[in-house]
Amino acid sequence: MALTLTPIPGIPLIYPGDDLGEIIYKKTIESHLEPKPGDIWVIAQKIVSKSENRIINIQTIVPSARAFEIANKTLKDPRFVELVLRESKTVLRQKPGALIVEHKNGFICANAGIDHSNVESSQENPEDWVLLLPEDADKSAQYIRAKLENLFKMPFGVLIIDSHGRAWRNGTVGTSIGLSGLPAVVDLRGKPDLFGFKLKITQVGAADELAAAASLVMGQADESQPVILASGFPYQLREGSMKELIRDEKEDLFR
Amino acid sequence: MALTLTPIPGIPLIYPGDDLGEIIYKKTIESHLEPKPGDIWVIAQKIVSKSENRIINIQTIVPSARAFEIANKTLKDPRFVELVLRESKTVLRQKPGALIVEHKNGFICANAGIDHSNVESSQENPEDWVLLLPEDADKSAQYIRAKLENLFKMPFGVLIIDSHGRAWRNGTVGTSIGLSGLPAVVDLRGKPDLFGFKLKITQVGAADELAAAASLVMGQADESQPVILASGFPYQLREGSMKELIRDEKEDLFR
Numbered sequence: 001m002a003l004t005l006t007p008i009p010g011i012p013l014i015y016p017g018d019d020l021g022e023i024i025y026k027k028t029i030e031s032h033l034e035p036k037p038g039d040i041w042v043i044a045q046k047i048v049s050k051s052e053n054r055i056i057n058i059q060t061i062v063p064s065a066r067a068f069e070i071a072n073k074t075l076k077d078p079r080f081v082e083l084v085l086r087e088s089k090t091v092l093r094q095k096p097g098a099l100i101v102e103h104k105n106g107f108i109c110a111n112a113g114i115d116h117s118n119v120e121s122s123q124e125n126p127e128d129w130v131l132l133l134p135e136d137a138d139k140s141a142q143y144i145r146a147k148l149e150n151l152f153k154m155p156f157g158v159l160i161i162d163s164h165g166r167a168w169r170n171g172t173v174g175t176s177i178g179l180s181g182l183p184a185v186v187d188l189r190g191k192p193d194l195f196g197f198k199l200k201i202t203q204v205g206a207a208d209e210l211a212a213a214a215s216l217v218m219g220q221a222d223e224s225q226p227v228i229l230a231s232g233f234p235y236q237l238r239e240g241s242m243k244e245l246i247r248d249e250k251e252d253l254f255r
Numbered sequence: 256m257a258l259t260l261t262p263i264p265g266i267p268l269i270y271p272g273d274d275l276g277e278i279i280y281k282k283t284i285e286s287h288l289e290p291k292p293g294d295i296w297v298i299a300q301k302i303v304s305k306s307e308n309r310i311i312n313i314q315t316i317v318p319s320a321r322a323f324e325i326a327n328k329t330l331k332d333p334r335f336v337e338l339v340l341r342e343s344k345t346v347l348r349q350k351p352g353a354l355i356v357e358h359k360n361g362f363i364c365a366n367a368g369i370d371h372s373n374v375e376s377s378q379e380n381p382e383d384w385v386l387l388l389p390e391d392a393d394k395s396a397q398y399i400r401a402k403l404e405n406l407f408k409m410p411f412g413v414l415i416i417d418s419h420g421r422a423w424r425n426g427t428v429g430t431s432i433g434l435s436g437l438p439a440v441v442d443l444r445g446k447p448d449l450f451g452f453k454l455k456i457t458q459v460g461a462a463d464e465l466a467a468a469a470s471l472v473m474g475q476a477d478e479s480q481p482v483i484l485a486s487g488f489p490y491q492l493r494e495g496s497m498k499e500l501i502r503d504e505k506e507d508l509f510r
Contacts, residue, residue, distance in 0.1 A: 001262075001472075002259055002260060002261040002262070002472070003259070003260045003468065003471055003472045004257055004258070004259045004260075005257060005258040005259075005468075006257040007256075007257070093508040093509070095508065098508065100508065107423070107424070108422070108423040108424075163459075166421070166422070166460070167363070167421070167422040167423075167507070167508070167509035168362070168363040168422075168501070168502055168507060168509065168510075169362070169363075169460060169463065169500050169501065169502055170440050170458055170460065170499060170500055170501065170502050171439070171440040171441075171458045171459055171460025171461070171463065171499075171500060172458065172459055172460060173459075173460045173463050173464050173467065174464060184426070185425050185426040186426075203425055203426045203427065204418070204426055204427055204428075204470075205421070205424060205425065205426025205427060205428045206426070206471065208424065208426065208428050208467065209428050209429060209467040209468065209470055209471045210468075210471060211467075212428065212463065212464040212466075212467035212468060213258065213260075213464065213465075213467060213468030213471065215459075215464055216258055216461065216464045216465060216468065216488070216489060217256075217257070217258045217487075217489065219489060232472075233471070234471060234472065234474060244425060244426075245424050245425055245426060246423070246424065246425065247423055247424055247425050252422070252423060253348040253350065253353065253355065253422075254348070254422035254423065254509045255423075
């Protein structure tokens with residue numbers, strides 16, 4: 001079966017308090033797309049964060065001594081660094097231009113996912129406004145999923161994604177930060193291969209594969225297509241969580 | 256525009272010397288699929304390696320002293336480790352059960368991509384047979400692309416993928432190991448975002464996003480769908496190379 005990723009056209013700019021489920025429903029109906037039971041909605045983190053009012057003016061932030069110290073090393077704004085630290089558990093790496101942390105929610109990323117770009121503001125200094133990740137993106141996904149299932153009267157998965165850099169490789173890829181109603185990792189341990197041997201590859205990062213696929217369609221340059229309908233996800237849907245994707249610190253060779 | 260990933264049905268078991276371009280052409284015509292100019296063929300590394308006769312019996316391998324040493328630390332077969340070392344530039348990490356290296360072709364992966372599973376053999380000890388990555392997967396992609404373009408009389412991209420583990424996250428994802436006729440990394444530096452700011456995210460690992468998408472459709476459990484036709488890749492095709500994806504060692508914070 002084919003996998004198809006279709007952008008929902010006409011998603012408007014999102015503002016704090018907007019009901020994403022209702023907006024997605026309305027734009028899907030208007031565009032005559034017909035979701036099927038078991039389809040997965042892939043949603044850009046930015047519009048989730050905006051709907052949850054995770055926009056902050058860094059002028060309101062007072063940096064700690066540690067933030068000043070890291071700002072010196074990374075050549076970043078100490079107020080921005082302070083926000084990154086508040087959103088993080090641990091700093092993994094710092095060098096001029098780069099600050100890699102463990103986000104409060106457990107995953108590793110640059111700047112705790114805080115971003116300037118595509119933050120609209122009518123203020124005088126628009127560069128002062130930044131966007132934090134959702135407080136708990138699994139919960140955000142649950143909430144949007146419940147809305148969509150209720151409106152469409154059918155079961156779905158919901159996946160919230162961001163663009164992450166990676167160790168060893170150039171280029172960002174779409175990566176899961178929250179999900180509901182789909183497996184994050186699919187466990188194939190013990191399944192036989194084509195010739196009856198046990199498979200060596202045992203756990204598939206299925207949600208991250210879907211995140212990367214949807215990211216291609218969203219378009220990085222202007223994020224004008226922040227909602228993607230994915231049909232043909234090949235694994236059985238079930239309750240899932242970001243926790244499945246996060247490697248235990250003791251098992252991780254690259255911290 | 257939607258992105259669609261369609262498996263080519265009926266690809267047979269591949270043997271050394273098989274002409275992948277011809278086989279893909281024949282099976283595509285038989286299944287009444289109609290590729291369009293600019294579509295991308297995503298091909299599992301395993302069938303490329305098999306067609307290139309990269310199958311080796313580890314009974315023929317004499318391990319070096321260094322291979323014995325690493326085999327002790329990783330609890331792997333010293334002959335297998337010897338093969339990994341021959342295919343690698345550097346060992347990054349070793350612990351019981353894990354051997355992470357820089358492959359000769361520059362990318363970081365476990366076991367230099369050498370694998371037991373899905374290696375068919377009529378021999379007495381089938382577990383002795385392993386499969387190496389293609390010698391130069393960019394060249395393999397070029398070769399298959401030339402064949403397919405000649406048979407279908409239209410331009411294509413070709414992407415060869417494997418499943419790689421990652422730092423920090425559980426689960427493997429489909430990852431590029433060779434390509435021809437598509438950008439590996441798309442450079443968006445300096446492009447404006449929705450509100451006219453410069454984008455922070457500047458380089459997209461587009462080939463790896465496509466690799467992950469296609470991997471979902473191939474299915475890990477039996478690799479019975481090793482060829483995927485991708486329509487709707489959103490970036491302009493051009494000559495490309497794996498080198499684009501490999502982060503310079505000096506820039507890499509996680510070696």
